Amino acid sequence: MTQATAVETADGRDYDAVVVGASLAGCATAILLGRAGARVALVEQRTDPAAYKRICSHYIQSSALPALERLGLLEPMIEAGAVRSGIRIHVPAGWILPPEDSSLAGVNLRRELLDPLIRSTAAATPGVELLAGRTVEELICADGAVQGVVARDTAGERLRLTARLVVGADGRGSRIAKLAGVRSRRVRHGRVAYGAYFQGAPPAGAPTASLWMLDPDMAAAFPTDGDLTFYAVMPVKERAGAFREDPGAALVEALQALPDAPPVAAGTMVGKPQGKLDMTNEANVPVAPGLALVGDAALAIDPLWGVGCGWALQSAEWLADSVTPALLGSEPLARGLRRYRRRHRRALRGHAVMMYDYAGGRRFRPVERMLFSAATHDAGVARIMEAFGSRRIGPARMMLTATPRAALARLRRRLGGLGRTSVSAPGREGSPRAAS
Numbered sequence: 001m002t003q004a005t006a007v008e009t010a011d012g013r014d015y016d017a018v019v020v021g022a023s024l025a026g027c028a029t030a031i032l033l034g035r036a037g038a039r040v041a042l043v044e045q046r047t048d049p050a051a052y053k054r055i056c057s058h059y060i061q062s063s064a065l066p067a068l069e070r071l072g073l074l075e076p077m078i079e080a081g082a083v084r085s086g087i088r089i090h091v092p093a094g095w096i097l098p099p100e101d102s103s104l105a106g107v108n109l110r111r112e113l114l115d116p117l118i119r120s121t122a123a124a125t126p127g128v129e130l131l132a133g134r135t136v137e138e139l140i141c142a143d144g145a146v147q148g149v150v151a152r153d154t155a156g157e158r159l160r161l162t163a164r165l166v167v168g169a170d171g172r173g174s175r176i177a178k179l180a181g182v183r184s185r186r187v188r189h190g191r192v193a194y195g196a197y198f199q200g201a202p203p204a205g206a207p208t209a210s211l212w213m214l215d216p217d218m219a220a221a222f223p224t225d226g227d228l229t230f231y232a233v234m235p236v237k238e239r240a241g242a243f244r245e246d247p248g249a250a251l252v253e254a255l256q257a258l259p260d261a262p263p264v265a266a267g268t269m270v271g272k273p274q275g276k277l278d279m280t281n282e283a284n285v286p287v288a289p290g291l292a293l294v295g296d297a298a299l300a301i302d303p304l305w306g307v308g309c310g311w312a313l314q315s316a317e318w319l320a321d322s323v324t325p326a327l328l329g330s331e332p333l334a335r336g337l338r339r340y341r342r343r344h345r346r347a348l349r350g351h352a353v354m355m356y357d358y359a360g361g362r363r364f365r366p367v368e369r370m371l372f373s374a375a376t377h378d379a380g381v382a383r384i385m386e387a388f389g390s391r392r393i394g395p396a397r398m399m400l401t402a403t404p405r406a407a408l409a410r411l412r413r414r415l416g417g418l419g420r421t422s423v424s425a426p427g428r429e430g431s432p433r434a435a436s
């Protein structure tokens with residue numbers, strides 16, 4: 001349902017907020033602002049209501065589950081076939097198994113289903129007007145602040161939309177960030193990504209997802225709705241040549257060469273394999289006067305860690321909570337934007353710095369090797385590493401708690417296995433191997 005909420009002005013329409021981009025971050029922002037009582041224009045360049053992001057392995061970390069629940073999306077996702085799962089991780093020392101507590105599981109639903117679901121939820125939210133088939137090409141600026149956008153429809157007609165707040169939710173390489181001229185940082189990415197959905201070829205341990213940290217390459221398997229599994233490989237760029245000629249065959253070959261290789265040859269590849277060659281990390285200062293950036297528009301980070309969808313939803317939540325008082329008239333907008341910037345930085349900066357450091361394609365450092373190795377046989381270290389990997393705790397807490405414990409576990413093993421604990425559970429796939 002589309003609601004006419006705008007105030008018509010002589011040369012356009014006026015809203016409390018104009019959100020540019022109706023994917024995860026933009027729809028989540030629009031839903032939360034609309035529910036809070038704001039009049040929101042949600043502007044999307046694509047016309048098809050079923051449009052979705054094609055290159056994404058769709059795994060949403062458990063840290064974003066509260067945001068999905070608050071948006072009212074988790075239950076409809078499960079009804080649409082979403083699969084809840086943790087991740088088992090293969091490192092040189094063996095398998096690290098996820099906790100058995102199902103409340104700590106992430107969620108898998110193909111973007112083909114998720115994106116239309118969140119978009120229709122946004123369009124049905126009172127106060128939200130979805131303007132599809134309109135590309136934002138300009139920002140309207142006055143008195144040193146962004147005050148609206150100019151959008152062009154498919155027939156070339158220009159529409160002026162003014163608002164107290166413009167939200168850039170337009171993804172990686174954000175045009176809104178560029179038009180606003182916010183400060184930006186780019187960090188090289190040294191891997192490429194290829195992946196495809198397979199029918200009837202789940203990995204051992206399914207529905208648990210699998211991640212192979214091959215030091216320095218990576219591969220992953222995410223079982224999802226419709227009895228499908230998304231298989232992906234992320235080799236360093238120097239090895240990308242093998243994929244150029246026949247990406248599908250190279251993908252299958254790389255998967256079959258994995259330790260405890262998944263049975264891909266027994267299944268069928270559904271659709272064409274997708275490849276992504278440039279995944280440069282890009283961080284934009286997420287606010288400017290009259291403007292905020294959410295999701296990938298604020299921080300487009302290495303997809304290896306499967307955090308972008310969750311952070312798109314969570315940053316929308318942080319923004320909506322930060323600016324609602326201003327949009328309802330109880331404080332200046334600048335105060336709400338400062339609050340959002342602080343919250344974004346506090347939650348994501350530490351994670352981002354660690355991800356930049358690994359994104360270039362380097363091998364594990366000794367401390368990482370020790371942590372991963374200990375997690376294959378010490379349940380406490382495994383628990384901490386899982387909480388960090390799913391982004392429920394930050395890097396400082398992870399290092400402070402996991403490092404001494406991992407060092408102790410290593411010492412114990414060297415002294416003859418005193419006090420060893422195991423993360424394996426009876427009857428579970430992928431039992432841990434001896435640590436190196």
Ligand SMILES: Cc1cc2nc3c(=O)[nH]c(=O)nc-3n(C[C@H](O)[C@H](O)[C@H](O)COP(=O)(O)OP(=O)(O)OC[C@H]3O[C@@H](n4cnc5c(N)ncnc54)[C@H](O)[C@@H]3O)c2cc1C
Nearest residue numbers: 021023024025045057058059136170171295296307308309
């Ligand atoms: C290979 C790969 C694998 C990934 N795997 C995972 C994973 O497993 N888990 C995970 O959490 N994340 C993953 N990600 C990241 C995830 O896909 C993104 O972080 C997430 O989609 C960001 O959502 P968003 O809403 O910010 O942006 P997007 O989903 O990119 O949406 C941007 C929207 O803005 C619209 N738009 C753009 N410009 C304009 C304009 N000028 N006017 C109007 N509309 C506009 C677009 O059409 C689009 O709808 C992966 C990414 C890659 C590349």
